[in-house]
Amino acid sequence: MRDGGSGRTRLLLIILIVTSLLLITLDLRGVSVLNGARSGTQTVLSPFQRAGNVVLTPIKNFFSDVTHLGRTRNQLEKLRADNAKLKAQLLYRKNADQELKQLKGILDLAGTAGYKVINARVISQGSSQSYSQTVTIDIGSNSGIKTNMTVLSQDGIAGVVKAVYSNTSLVMLASDPSFRIGVRIAGSQQIGILAGRGSRSGVLQLLDNQTTLKVGDVLLARGSVANRPFVPGVPVGYVTAVDNSAGQIAQSGSVRFYTDFEILGVVAIVVGASSTNPGDALVPAKPVPTPIPTVTVYATASPSPSTTK
């Protein structure tokens, strides 16, 4: 450790602190020069992010497999039997299949509701040090993307377009702590506000104190004026726990989002919605339990050994 530094160092410290405070003040007052700098940075970074996405996808899949080892143990054991060449091919094929599966899910969802969508690939995750949940996608204003458009995954809502650049866009995921969406419960049509919490679970606050919430209730987006930021009817999540605290005016509960934000590879941006509200048409089907085969064993008595001479 040393002393507090020379007078010159202290002067530099004060100048830099004042400069940073000036930057904060300018930003809070909405000076557009700073937004231009951010936009320019994203434009410069986007080719690197695309390249990084292409080059690092096999490694990303490898880490994904490692972190989900419990779930993919059987698959990994099967892969071990393959030779190195097949393993490499499988990694690329697996990525393509996953994207295809996600894309098919998105198109099914959008087709049922009559949404006009543009598909996009996730090219970068948001900065972890900012405590925000964002991803960067590979299309922007050149493809007709605007801010506050709904972003879909194969399972439901993924987020909303927060910032648009020429060839990329920043998507705020539904798990972001500052994310808010008006929802209604499929069937009962109760309404509430769902907020992200930084993970796959969100918190729902009902607006009406006369209504009740049940575990398993499915939440759908209520929709916004002119369908921005949210188109109506998109599956959001389901209730996992209900808070019945006596001090609350209306019920609240925990919600698990349908979208798995960890594996987002392909998303779709809703650029046009049908004039009719899809209602509850997009409520996901409940998983059908896999029947456990009953094994019936017929035992027949073996003939008693005959005594032969």
Added chain:
Amino acid sequence: MSTRKVALSLAVLTIFFVIQESAMSQFRLPGGGFSIFLILVFVWSAISASEIALVIGFAAGFMLDLVQASDSPFGQWTLILILVCYLVSYVGFGDTNPLGVVFIVIAANFAAQVLFLASGALLGVQIGALGQILITLVGTSIWTLVFTPMVLPLFSKLHEFIFETRASL
């Protein structure tokens, strides 16, 4: 501190900033992962004089502010990194023990995140559930603890090359 040294430092910072945003950001690691960019900034601050640490902190914070990932105002990271880098330099300058530098980097990373959360809360930025924040704080500290010793020799050599000091670790 010559113009050449400042220019070379900014070039290295820019390279690692691009690596962080294009390569490291591809991975959503459990517990929030780590920032190779912040590790570089804190290692260099720990082995540099205060004036250099201040300039590094200002430049690094400005770069982080350019990445619009949260609702935090432009300048928030700049302010935080100026303060943290100055403190890191104040505490760590002259410490040639690699273990000491590693722990200074972890503490600085933790302090920067806590300052970011605290200042964000004061500025009205939504920061999420407490449990998730704690997981991220602990997770990033563990990742930093694991990763810093691996890159410390490289960052130390780069620093030695640019600043021609003998503070190699």
